[in-house]
Amino acid sequence: MAVLTAAVKMFNARGYHATSLDDVAASLGVSKPTIYHYLGNKERVLVECLTFGMDQLLTAAADARAGLGRGIDRLRAFLISYAEVNMEDFGRCNILTANETLSPDARETIRLLKRRIHATMQELVEEGIADGSIAPCYAKFAALTLASALNGPSRWHSPDGPQSPPEIAVALVNFLTAGLAPR
Amino acid sequence: MAVLTAAVKMFNARGYHATSLDDVAASLGVSKPTIYHYLGNKERVLVECLTFGMDQLLTAAADARAGLGRGIDRLRAFLISYAEVNMEDFGRCNILTANETLSPDARETIRLLKRRIHATMQELVEEGIADGSIAPCYAKFAALTLASALNGPSRWHSPDGPQSPPEIAVALVNFLTAGLAPR
DNA sequence: AATAATAGCTACTGACAAGTAGGTATTGAG
């Protein structure tokens, strides 16, 4: 839906609260009631954007789970997709939207989706530890830390910068794989 | 100032936009004009909270720069302090406040402070690479990634959880030092 | 041609919260 792509760009650029649906409507050359006609209320617009982004991550998670290779390889594939999605509009929206923005209901819906992503990441870490391709560690913290690290580019990456999203994603994942200490 | 500690808690819990100064005033048993008397406007309240948090980080940065030891040791000390500050009220506020929240002026002020923190982190990485205590890497990305990873707990850590902030900070920094790959 | 559904509009209402006007009580200095 065109409304969503217009809305998500404005939410990301100016923030949800600073974006009125009048603005979104105007950028599409329609009027606000038209948006209400399709989507009912403002939060719904945001929730659609968020779930669209989460769906991209869930697809990447399913691909990684279904893939072949050692745990570290499947995890890396997922982490790279995760970072890439988070540099696109709908993925960024998930990172930039603070959860107090949402009503309790919507917050819970999104929280469950995020939990599924996190669970996949944690499982992949555990599988890697089990097959020896990942160093033993507390998988829950590891997954949380990896996700946080890969959320960063949503905030600082600019699409006109010198490095492309895939380059950045690979560089970050390499860094996280190797760690700071020399070998 | 008591206003700031009350305000920062509400900003963190409910978000800046969802917190009215009437609410903050009521929680202190005073009236809204009292806050205006001292701080002029709502954004000023937020900016004071943010700069207070940044000052804690700048102090930690100065300590780390002045410290002894190899690059990795000074960096680790800074990262641990950084993570700890970000689990406290004023530090969290810096992480939770999206920058479109601020007016262009205030945004620039805060951006410069953040840049100083980031520059210190990057310098410490470079010094570690130079003295061989840190594996060669692109220091800018490394610093960005470390900071993002250590911003995570601001979002998920709960003060009544089983692990204390220092424990979490050390665990995350250990993980980032070692990386995923086995040695 | 008549009906109904779809998609869109203009012009409102209502709530909420930022910020202000203009006052009062208390304290300290001369």
Add this chain to the structure above:
DNA sequence: CTCAATACCTACTTGTCAGTAGCTATTATT
């Protein structure tokens, strides 16, 4: 005792949106 500064109040005004009422075109169906 007076003046002025400080700290605080109640009661506004004002702007901005979210959301709604109720109208009008434009298809699609029978």
